[in-house]
Amino acid sequence: MRRVSRSTWDSLTVPRRCVCGHPIRLNDLLSSSFSTSSSSSSSSSSLSPASPSPSRPSSIPTIRSKPQTTRPFSTTPSLAVIPSLLPTQSAKLAALHGRLELPNKYPLATLGRALIDPTAESEHHLNNDGLSNLGNVLLGYYTSEYLMVQYPRLPYEILKTAMNGYIGPEALAAVGTGWGVEAAFAPGETVDPGLLQFNRVAPGTPMYKVQGGVGFNIPRKRNKMVPNFENNPSVDAALADETPGMKAAREAQRSGQDATTLHLAMASFVRATVAGVYLHAGGLPATKEFVHAHVLSRKLDINRLFQFEQPTRELSRLCVREGFQQPIARLEKETGRYSRHAVFIVGVYSGEEKLGEGQGSSLPEAKIKAAISALKGWYLYSPVTGADLPSKTDGHPGLPFSPAVVDVGDVVS
Amino acid sequence: MVVRGLQAVSKAQNGVGAFILQCKRLEFNYCEMSGSSRGMKAFLKTRLATFAKENPGVEIVVSPRPKKHPIIRGSYINKREKVVCVRNLEVLQVLQKAELLRDASGDKIKKINKPVQSLNDSVRGIWSPYHAKGEDVYKV
Numbered sequence: 001m002r003r004v005s006r007s008t009w010d011s012l013t014v015p016r017r018c019v020c021g022h023p024i025r026l027n028d029l030l031s032s033s034f035s036t037s038s039s040s041s042s043s044s045s046s047l048s049p050a051s052p053s054p055s056r057p058s059s060i061p062t063i064r065s066k067p068q069t070t071r072p073f074s075t076t077p078s079l080a081v082i083p084s085l086l087p088t089q090s091a092k093l094a095a096l097h098g099r100l101e102l103p104n105k106y107p108l109a110t111l112g113r114a115l116i117d118p119t120a121e122s123e124h125h126l127n128n129d130g131l132s133n134l135g136n137v138l139l140g141y142y143t144s145e146y147l148m149v150q151y152p153r154l155p156y157e158i159l160k161t162a163m164n165g166y167i168g169p170e171a172l173a174a175v176g177t178g179w180g181v182e183a184a185f186a187p188g189e190t191v192d193p194g195l196l197q198f199n200r201v202a203p204g205t206p207m208y209k210v211q212g213g214v215g216f217n218i219p220r221k222r223n224k225m226v227p228n229f230e231n232n233p234s235v236d237a238a239l240a241d242e243t244p245g246m247k248a249a250r251e252a253q254r255s256g257q258d259a260t261t262l263h264l265a266m267a268s269f270v271r272a273t274v275a276g277v278y279l280h281a282g283g284l285p286a287t288k289e290f291v292h293a294h295v296l297s298r299k300l301d302i303n304r305l306f307q308f309e310q311p312t313r314e315l316s317r318l319c320v321r322e323g324f325q326q327p328i329a330r331l332e333k334e335t336g337r338y339s340r341h342a343v344f345i346v347g348v349y350s351g352e353e354k355l356g357e358g359q360g361s362s363l364p365e366a367k368i369k370a371a372i373s374a375l376k377g378w379y380l381y382s383p384v385t386g387a388d389l390p391s392k393t394d395g396h397p398g399l400p401f402s403p404a405v406v407d408v409g410d411v412v413s
Numbered sequence: 414m415v416v417r418g419l420q421a422v423s424k425a426q427n428g429v430g431a432f433i434l435q436c437k438r439l440e441f442n443y444c445e446m447s448g449s450s451r452g453m454k455a456f457l458k459t460r461l462a463t464f465a466k467e468n469p470g471v472e473i474v475v476s477p478r479p480k481k482h483p484i485i486r487g488s489y490i491n492k493r494e495k496v497v498c499v500r501n502l503e504v505l506q507v508l509q510k511a512e513l514l515r516d517a518s519g520d521k522i523k524k525i526n527k528p529v530q531s532l533n534d535s536v537r538g539i540w541s542p543y544h545a546k547g548e549d550v551y552k553v
Contacts, residue, residue, distance in 0.1 A: 091472045098469025099434055161418025170422045178425050180437040180490040194472075297430025298423035299532045307417040314416075333543045345543050359543075379416075410416060 085193055087112035092182075092194025099180060100273070100294075106280045114272035117198035117265040119258040120187035128272035131279075135271030138278055139167045142291040142391065148404065149389055151302060153381050155410035158305050165300045172267035175294060181269065183262055198265035199258060285395035303380060311371040315348065315355070318378060318411050325351040327374070329367045332357070346370045379410070424532060434470045435518045438488040439511060442478035449500035453483035456507040464508065468515060485510055489519025 087093055087108040097111055110131075118127045143166045147159055154162070165171060176196075184195040191197055260268075278287040308314060315327050333345040346366035347357045356377055358369025387404040427433055441457060443450040457475060465473045478484070482500035485507075489495070495517055497510045 091474070095437060095470055095472035098471075099437065101431070101470075155416045157416050157418045161420060164418075165421045165423050168422070174422060174425065178427070178490065179433060180435075293431035295423075297426065299426050299429075300421060300423040305418050305421060307419050309415050309417070335543075343543070 087193045090193040092192050094194075096179065096181065096194055102277070103281045103286075105282070106276055110276040110280060111273065112193040114269050114276055115181070115193065115196050116187075117196070117260060117268055119199035119260045119265070120197040122258075128268060131272035131275040132268045133271075133275075134278065135273065135275035136167075138274050138287050139172075139271060139291060139295065142288055143167050143296065145389055145391055146292075146296055149387050150382055151380060152383070152405040153379050153407040153410075154302070155379060157410075158302070158379070161305050162300065162302055165305070166295055166298070169264055169267040171295075171298070172270040173263040175298075176266035176270045179270075181266065183265070196262075196265060196269055198260050198262075201259040201261055205259070283395065284391065288391050288394065303376065306372070306376060306379070308372055308375065311368055311375055314411050315371045315374050318375070319350055321411060324353075327355060327371070329370060331363070331366075348374050381407075426532060433490070434468075434515070435490050436471055436487050436515045437490055438472040438474065439514060440474040440476065440486040440488070441483075441511075442476055442481070442486070443483045444479050444481055445477060447480070447482075450483040452501070452503045452507050453499055456504045456511075460504060460508055464511060471515060485514055487514035487517065487519070489517070491519045493519045493521075495519065 090108075090112070093108050093112055093115075097106065097108055102111070113126065114128045114131055116127045118129045121127045124130065140163070143163055144159075147154060147162055147166075151159075181196050184191040184197050187197040187199060274287060274291060277290045278284065281287075281290075312327075312329075319325065319327050327348050327350050329346050329348050331344060332347045334343065336342045337344075342361055343359065344361070344363055344366040345357065345359050346363070346369075348355050348367070348370040356370045356372070356374030358366045358371070358373055360366035360369050383405060388401050390401075390404070393399050393401055427435075441453070441461070443453045443457065445454075461473065461475070465471075482498050485497050485499055487495045487497075495514055497514060499507050499510050502510070
C-alpha cells in the first residue's frame with residue numbers, strides 16, 4: 001500500500017508537464033494496449049494535493065495512440081533518466097516533501113527535478129541546473145545579508161570563510177543529508193524519483209578532474225604552484241596502486257562525460273530546493289524563512305574562524321586608524337614564574353580603556369593572545385539591538401526599517 | 414598584515430529553526446495466515462491510512478512476510494534501523510509501537526547524564542582564580 005495510491009492507469013490519462021512546460025513523454029509506459037483501455041477513465045483525482053498538472057478538459061486527447069519516437073524540444077532521442085514511476089507516485093518523494101513541510105503549492109515534480117543532477121541528465125529542462133543556479137543566488141543573498149548586518153566589521157576573508165561555512169558545498173551537503181535524502185546507485189529509468197540521481201566519479205579519478213571539486217588528493221611538490229598532473233611521477237605512483245577493476249572503471253568513463261561526487265550533487269539538490277521554494281511557495285519572504293530555518297539556524301562559530309599573522313601589529317595599526325591611543329600590554333597577574341607551569345595574565349590597554357586580555361604560559365604568548373582578543377572584540381562587533389535585515393521589506397515595502405551599520409572595513413597595510 | 418580564514422562547516426541543530434523528523438520510513442510486515450498477525454492486519458485495515466495522513470514525512474511501506482511474526486521496521490536519517498516485533502498485539506498496541514518508532518531518533522539507546530547538551534559556550538563562563546576578587550577566590 002503506497003501512500004499515494006494511484007494506479008498507473010489513471011496516471012496515464014493525465015498529461016504530464018515538467019516545470020518549464022515541456023511535456024514529458026512516457027515512452028516506456030505508453031503502448032497501444034494502454035491507450036485503448038484507459039481512454040474511459042479520464043478523471044483522475046489525485047490523492048496528493050501537490051498534483052503538478054491541472055486537469056485538462058476531457059475533449060483534448062491526452063493519450064497518443066502511437067508512441068512517438070522522439071520528444072519535442074529534445075535533441076537526443078534517448079530518454080535516459082526520466083523514471084518509469086511518476087513523481088506523484090513516489091512515496092519517497094512525497095515523504096521528503098512532507099518532512100520538509102513544504103506547502104502544497106510546491107509541486108512534487110519540482111522536488112523530483114531538483115533531485116536530478118546535470119551529470120545524470122544532460123537535458124537542461126529535465127535537470128536541476130537552472131534551479132540550482134537560482135538557489136545559489138538566493139542562498140548567497142540571505143547569507144551575506146545576515147552576516148553583514150550581524151557582524152558589520154567582519155574582515156573580507158572571514159566573511160568569505162563564514163559564507164563557505166554556511167552555504168559551501170560541504171555545508172549544503174550536510175543539510176541535504178540531514179533531510180534524509182538518499183542517492184541512487186546509478187541514474188536510470190527505473191530509479192525511484194525520490195532518490196538523488198547523479199553520475200558518480202569513477203574510483204581512482206583525481207579530484208582536480210572533478211568539476212567544482214576542491215582540494216587535491218595527490219601530494220604536490222613544494223613551491224610548485226601549478227603541478228603538472230599529466231606527467232607527474234607522484235601521480236603515476238598514486239595511480240599505480242589502483243586495482244584492475246578501478247582502472248577499468250576509470251577508463252570506461254569517457255573524457256567528455258561529466259561526473260560528480262555525492263557531496264557536490266547533494267549541495268546542488270539543496271540549492272535547487274531553495275529555488276523551488278522561491279518559485280512556487282511565495283517568493284522572497286517564504287524563501288527567507290526557509291533559508292533561515294534550514295541553513296542559517298545551523299551552528300557556526302565565527303569566533304573560531306580567525307587566523308592572525310601579526311596580531312600585535314594589526315592592533316597597533318587599528319588604533320592609529322581609529323584615533324585611539326597606542327595599545328600597551330600590561331601584566332595583570334602571574335603565578336609560578338620560575339616553575340614549570342607559569343601563568344601570565346596580560347591585558348592590552350589603550351589609555352585607560354582595556355581592549356582585551358590574554359592568558360599564556362609565557363609573557364609573549366599572553367601578550368599575543370591579548371591582542372587577538374582585542375582584535376576579535378573589534379571585528380566581531382554586533383549591534384546590540386539588532387539592525388533589520390534589508391530583506392525585511394521584500395514582501396512588505398511599508399514596514400519600518402532601521403538600516404544596518406556599514407563599517408569602514410578591516411585594517412589594510 | 415593579513416587575517417586568514419580557517420575553514421569550518423556549520424553544524425546541525427535540529428529543532429533550532431526547522432525540525433526534521435528523524436524517522437524517514439516505516440515498513441509494516443505481516444503474515445496472511447498466522448494468528449499472531451491478527452492485530453497487525455486489523456491495524457493495516459483500520460488505522461494505517463489515518464496514521465499515514467498524520468505523518469506525511471514518513472514513507473509507509475506494507476509488505477507480506479509469510480510464515481513469520483509481524484514486525485515494524487523503522488529507517489532513520491542516521492542510516493540506522495529499528496525493528497519491533499508486534500506478534501499477538503492488539504490494534505492499539507501496534508499503533509503504540511508504530512508511534513514509538515516514528516518518534517525515535519534512530520540512535521542507540523544511551524544513558525544521558527547531563528541535563529543539557531549544547532553546542533554553545535557556557536553563558537556563565539569558566540571560573541578563574543585570577544579574576545575572582547577577595548573572598549570569592551575560593552568560591553566556585
